[in-house]
Amino acid sequence: MANVSVAAEWQLLYNRYYRKPELYPMRWKHVDLARNKIAAAPFGGPLAVIRDDSKIVQLHGESALRKLRLFSSSGHLLADTVWRNPGGRLIGMSWTDDHTLVCVVQDGTVYRYDVHARLIEPNLSLGKECFESNVADCAFWGNGVVCITESNQLFCIADFKNPNAVKLADPGIVEPPRCMAVIEPQYTVSGNVEVLLGVGDGGEEEDAAVIAVEEDGVQRLGGEMLRGPLQKMVVSRDGKWLASFTHDGRLLVTTSDLTGVIIERECESALPPEQLAWCGMDAVLLYWDDMLLMMGPDGEPVTYLYDEPIILIPECDGVRILSNASMEFLQRVPDSTVSIFTIGSTSPAALLYDALDHFDRRSAKADENLRLIRSSLPEAVEACVDAAGHEFDVSRQRTLLRAASYGQAFCSNFHRDRIQEMCKILRVLNAVRSFEIGIPLSIQQYKLLTPSVLIGRLINAHQHLLALRISEYLGMNQEVVIMHWACAKITASLAIPDATLLEILLDKLKVCKGISYAAVAAHADKNGRRKLAALLVEHEPRSSKQVPLLLSIGEEDTALMKATECGDTDLVYLVLFHIWQKRQPLEFFGTIQARQLARDLFITYARCYKHEFLKDFFLSTGQLQDVAFLLWKESWELEKNPMASKGSPLHGPRIKLIEKAQNLFAETKEHTFESKAAEEHAKLLRLQHELEVTTKQAIFVDSSISDTIRTCIVLGNHRAALKVKTEFKVSEKRWYWLKVFALATIKDWAALEKFSKEKKPPIGYRPFVEACIEADEKGEAIKYIPKLADPREKAESYARIGMAKEAADAAAQSKDGELLGRLKLTFAQNAAASSIFDTLRDRLSFQGAS
């Protein structure tokens, strides 16, 4: 069988197979792990290498200055920089989730580097106490770090994105702990990080314990169960289990709260291993000098021998083993792979794989194999697809997928997209696994990491083209990639002139519809390329993004224009306030005067909250009438404000304001009317004031001219009424209405009659009739109705006081059918009256009247 060689490379641990394919021979040269401190990021991330300053090493004709070098997992140098950071020895170094290299030095300073080995400012600090008493050790997780000082105090930065150092509770120990591990915040009850410290010396068993330290409390765990102090601890990926190595050479696996022992195995050595790591969730790796031991829950451990130093890099589904010469991946062999490649396997998947082999060799046995597994063909296909996914070797991936596709041809109910999907995933994986990129992700890691994070990492490493291809291939939004590229391009292209660079950028930006040109422009501005920013922002379709940016790059006038164009008044206000604050009033006035919408909005705002400033504006632009209106308005406010009027009983200030308004109106010919009105208003106020003084009644001020006349008549002060009439040239017509109604109000019917006889009223007798009817004085009304000139009016008036017969007669006189009909309706309830109208209407023979 063709697949014998595959299984031959596996090792059996208890009942599971493990394999350890080589991912890369390392490309680097002259890197000796023994001489260096190494930080490796999980998920196939980059490696940071720096000479270990805690060891005495021989320098081979190299500079005494240390160099921080960053490599990809394949040993490809990404970047390097000289380490000149003060603060003492480098205690710990680790990669965060977003691929920032965090380096903690003795005095508690935290230096951060990006993947291009550029120092990220500002440096963080773990606080004064760390500075004073030196950091002794530290432990990292995802985005955080915990440090222990030489005085055994713990400090923590829970999230480098929001870096605040917090002091944890005092563990209360004198001796430094033997080992330290952290349980990530997401797995603890409190939601804060929990630090485990292994304490106790070899002699006294009772002293041995694990101290769990949190922000607000310390707990002693373990105790007797441990039977002596722990030398080394490591927490499993899901925070549930703790693997530890005891002082007497046992490997302990306990729950992470140390309440129960799950596994306890004797090791041959009591010397603690240099490295202890979980391999997936099923096995623990122990590394001594030249031996790597893999322990499972049961059975003989597997031993690997190394004649060079190695570093264990735990992943979610295994451990990467880095040595000077190669990068290997130790993982449990997936079930599907086992079922196909185990020696002598007769599983359907193995037979299918075998069938393809026969088919390729044109052997009839292919058909025989297929017949054998007909009923379980779908599972067989599925197993081949799955196994292909777990394979690092491209040709084996291909063979497995071909087997799957061969089987699928005979299988009607298989989910056809599966193979296609797997091909897609493998293409992406193979692309990033290539030497040049050097991200050896397993399929499980890839799924856990998610494609979008992978793309994020690629662009972070400036692999824009690959990132773009992948996001395009997976049908994801390319905006992130293009955006990052554009910004990186701007940063890197200081020498390219604006116009050329703009063209280069636009060429790529147009690929992505809806991309934020404003964001790219903002970046250009930040890089000191204001002109480029201005050119870019021109292309931004979203005004809400464009306008604020234009303001920040000082293009106020363009901003105002764009805001006005887009019709969003909120943006216009934004620009308006910005200019208002920045410029001198007169310059500001000039700017907005030229733009109608901005000007009107300014006026609206200022009318509410900046009255005085508005006056200045109108004065500066020569809109005197508007100033006049403002003054006139103020005159009323003066009246309402008791403090202002109290002091001066003559309403002097108020009248003065109105007169000022009058003069301003008079400045322009178009406002003669307003000027006249203001003049009259001032005059009226004076007159009303006199009236209030003479009548000793405060009822005149702020009533209209007509009302003033009425009030005078009601008070019986006819002389005053007449005076108002002549002062303001009130027309006879209005005078008659006013006087008639006023007299009716006080029911002075005699005076009314006298008034009617003064002379023939200029507006006839209708006001008299109406006033009487409204006062419900029929007797008075009858006096005037006959004097009405218009028969229709007469008819209606009679009708209103219920005199049907007279109304009918008058209506007949008017020969108005519509009127008759209406009157009839009015009298609808009254049968007798109604019939009068009917007869009359018939006589007039009007038709169609409703």
Next chain:
Amino acid sequence: MAQIPNLDNAPVNLTSIREQSQKELINILKNVRGKKCLVIDPKLGDSLSLTIQTSILKEQGVELRHLSAEPIQSDCNKVIFLVRSQLNLMRFICSNVHDDISKGLQREYHVYFVPRRTVACEKVLEDEKLHHMITIGEYPLYMVAMDEDVLSFELDLSYKECQVDGDASSLWHIAKAIHKLEFSFGVIPHVRAKGKASVRIADILNRMEAEEPINSSDMAVPEINTVILLDREVDMVTPLCSQLTYEGLIDEFLHINNGSVEIDASVLGLQQEGKKTKVPLNSSDKLFKEIRDLNFEVVVQILRQKATSMKQDYTDMTTTTQSVSELKDFVKKLNSLPEMTRHINLAQHLSTFTSKPSFLGQLDMEHTIIESQSYDICFEYIEELIHKQEPLTTVLRLLVLFSITNAGLPKKHFDYFRRELLHSYGFEHIATLNNLEKAGLFKKQESKSNWLTIKRTLQLVVEDTDTANPNDIAYVFSGYAPLSIRLIQHAIRSGWRPVEEVLKLLPGPHLETRRGGFSNSPSFDTFYGVSNSIDKVPDGRRSLVLVVFVGGVTFAEISALRFLSAQENMAYDLIIATTKIVNGQTLVETFMEKLG
């Protein structure tokens, strides 16, 4: 009686829009934990009453208050101000917070702006040094469903702000609201607009589509086929005329506020003397749905017939023996009795107004002005109204109508009226006059009026209108066909082109475009009618036309549109959106401003 109208029969899914608004509001309340005081600006409160039941708000642990200059009395230490983003309201919020500070009260303040936060409002809070104490949020309520076919943007001052203050904020709001509708129902392919504001809205809408495109591939066929935008400025004649439909008349005399009318309980024959009661007026009331759009004369007849027939049924019932099924029918009819009584009482109440000589006189005068024949009679009539010091709104309504149909008044008359008004009502009204003049509603005559041409060309005055069996929209004003609706009638039937000559006589530009996926294919680009292929909504429903009134619409006009929609040869369902439902009085009132 549910205040919130039932929207199940709406031609598009308005319920989901309303539910969305409800959800958003509840989320806002939930985000502020514990007991809280919700301070609503009163006008917004009115609109909200059509969106969400007060009981639901109470369930969220809310104490409800209205925003005013007076400090709010509440024990809650969390206060949420829910306000429209209007500058003048900021003053109230500031005074409230300052009041608390002076009393040493420490409270947690949230301000939620409707429909969005604005720089100007926040600037006021900043200037008052309160900005840092307040958490600011947004409640994106851009429109409210008044009924199953009427949406309101609740921008009552829109017309005045645009015309007098030059503040075009409302136009952006309207465009945004339409754009929101498009997110639910697809990009509206046809746009027809008339008037400066409408054309601007169409422009803003296109910008929004460019900035924030709607993924039209998700929706096969847009549910709304056409949007017709019309400025109120184009037809200011119609809203100033007294409405003669049932609903219109109720609004004229009793004032409908957000889908309900408040009247004395005694009007409905209820015993509680002097108490006010609210009557909801929407399509959920079957009888009202039947009669709301009819001419009031006809309504009286219909109600009378119904009452008589019921009385007849009742006598039959008591005198002759009935089968069970007949009894059932009778009981069913009895169920509609409360509605009948209500509307008979309402109609009775209305007729006390309609029979008044002053009202008849006013109707007469409106028709005379529209006929535009006897200038002097109109002049004298209005003059007399002023001399008699009739309510200022009544006077202004006629005066504006008079001025518009005459393209302004000769300078001498203009000044005369202004002087008489100031003398009769007080000089503080100079501001009102100034506003009206700025808006072009009451102004000096500068050119010849073309009202007669417009009236004739569009056949606005229809002789022999049969109000009972109308064949033209003119029935809503007993002989005058509203200009606005006549234009829309043309816009729906054949687009603007056939009426282009008349459109030029009316204020503002007009526009007709296609948008979305169809704009690129010239073969679709026909001005005439609407090609059939793309207009059919798959499930056999008629496709939709959205009619947007920028500056307000009256009930009579809504009725006329419903009449059009009900015609047999009509290919569309209509849905109406407006800045606010108005009538002559409320419209004139928005321009009233006292200096004092």
